Amino acid sequence: MGEAPAFCFDNLQNGFGLKPKGLETSADVGDKTFVIGGADNDSTSYIGVKIYDKSTGKWVIPTVLGTKPKACKGHSAILLNEDRIMIIIRGSTPDDCIWFFEVDTKYVKEQRKILGTEVVAWSRGVRGDAEKPVVISGPSGVGKGTLINMLMKEFPSMFGFSVSHTTRAPRGNEKNGVHYHFTDRSVMEKDIKDGKFLEFASVHGNLYGTSIEAVEAVADSGKRCILDIDVQGARSVRASSLDAIFIFICPPTMGELEERLRARGTEAEEQILKRLRNAEAEIEQGKSSGIFDHILYNDNLEECYENLKKVIELKCHPAPKGIDLPSNHSVSKIDNKILINCETPELEKASKNLIALDVSSLKGGAPGRTRGLNVYALDSFSDGLNEKLS
Numbered sequence: 001m002g003e004a005p006a007f008c009f010d011n012l013q014n015g016f017g018l019k020p021k022g023l024e025t026s027a028d029v030g031d032k033t034f035v036i037g038g039a040d041n042d043s044t045s046y047i048g049v050k051i052y053d054k055s056t057g058k059w060v061i062p063t064v065l066g067t068k069p070k071a072c073k074g075h076s077a078i079l080l081n082e083d084r085i086m087i088i089i090r091g092s093t094p095d096d097c098i099w100f101f102e103v104d105t106k107y108v109k110e111q112r113k114i115l116g117t118e119v120v121a122w123s124r125g126v127r128g129d130a131e132k133p134v135v136i137s138g139p140s141g142v143g144k145g146t147l148i149n150m151l152m153k154e155f156p157s158m159f160g161f162s163v164s165h166t167t168r169a170p171r172g173n174e175k176n177g178v179h180y181h182f183t184d185r186s187v188m189e190k191d192i193k194d195g196k197f198l199e200f201a202s203v204h205g206n207l208y209g210t211s212i213e214a215v216e217a218v219a220d221s222g223k224r225c226i227l228d229i230d231v232q233g234a235r236s237v238r239a240s241s242l243d244a245i246f247i248f249i250c251p252p253t254m255g256e257l258e259e260r261l262r263a264r265g266t267e268a269e270e271q272i273l274k275r276l277r278n279a280e281a282e283i284e285q286g287k288s289s290g291i292f293d294h295i296l297y298n299d300n301l302e303e304c305y306e307n308l309k310k311v312i313e314l315k316c317h318p319a320p321k322g323i324d325l326p327s328n329h330s331v332s333k334i335d336n337k338i339l340i341n342c343e344t345p346e347l348e349k350a351s352k353n354l355i356a357l358d359v360s361s362l363k364g365g366a367p368g369r370t371r372g373l374n375v376y377a378l379d380s381f382s383d384g385l386n387e388k389l390s
């Protein structure tokens, strides 16, 4: 076991000529010093971010992606490695106290290139392995929506639909915010430029995209996210940090696909022809691109639905619990473990409760949650560090 490194701190370490300001913390990564937090009048921290670039001697306000933690009474920051900082929020709720502040992950690097600005990203930490989101693709009219509706109806508390944005006009039965967020192209293009989308693609002449918020809203409700997106979108998600199961739905024949599309009666002739023309290329890519983990044929609906349930590995285990941390604690890091020393007035002299966060198996990350956080309690004053709970 190694020593707690020098870059682990509570509140501001003033080792590089910066003035401590209220509830700020900071961490040095390469040439940059990331300063997180900042106090306002009632001494709650609004978790702002600024970067001091030591090579230029200038301060930079970065583009901050992802949903950030709520204002709080303070936080601790621990540099995990050269790409992310763990932030422990004080006095927060059990499901909202562990966050990851990404400063140089693959996602941050990509977004930095796309946006042409300094970028950082927040990702909320989740205990254990939440179940993987499910990405469903397939040509128009193959039955994706029908299968997803069946799943949501049978397991309403288990699955949540990622509501995409689109520039296409709503169909008669479609509700804004439920089936899609119907939006103007100029608004959507600006949001894409601002890094608000996990992926986007031009499909059948319209723009479609999954906002980071859409996926996070489902995760926040404790449900498993289902995405209905085209093959280009699936490819982008595959390349992102979202660890998902990818399923492609094929029609039994092109003739049957045309029949379903016509029978649905939602598209004008020109759109039907466009969708059928695009279907051949989509099926070709779906089968050959290596993006998809499973290819299902939707011939008999019930059979296809049963197969879908098999491949997404339905497990009915409850959502993992959060971590109950008292406001008063100190934090240190030993190897891949973050030790949180919880000090309560009654226990202060006699004993201290130690909580260990094991960060050796982290998965995912911005723009989604960071999963794989393992938590257990230790008794610090028994022989060695005995594990109490797991």
Ligand SMILES: Nc1nc2c(ncn2[C@@H]2O[C@H](COP(=O)(O)OP(=O)(O)O)[C@@H](O)[C@H]2O)c(=O)[nH]1
Pocket: 136, 137, 138, 139, 140, 141, 145, 164, 165, 168, 199, 200, 201, 203, 204, 208, 209, 210, 228, 229, 230, 231, 232, 233, 234
């Ligand atoms: N890339 C991407 N594709 C999407 C998104 N939302 C929907 N799509 C795809 O856009 C295509 C057209 O969707 P839609 O207009 O609802 O028609 P439908 O497939 O006939 O129901 C389908 O292949 C959807 O999977 C999204 O957020 N991103």
Ligand SMILES: Nc1ncnc2c1ncn2[C@@H]1O[C@H](COP(=O)(O)OP(=O)(O)O)[C@@H](O)[C@H]1O
Pocket: 138, 139, 140, 141, 142, 143, 144, 145, 146, 147, 260, 261, 263, 264, 298, 299, 300, 301, 302, 304
């Ligand atoms: N296995 C199936 N057999 C016959 N019709 C189907 C089957 N699956 C779906 N459908 C019908 O085909 C049409 C297109 O399905 P839909 O779910 O809207 O497709 P998608 O979302 O892929 O565009 C709908 O009218 C639906 O009821």
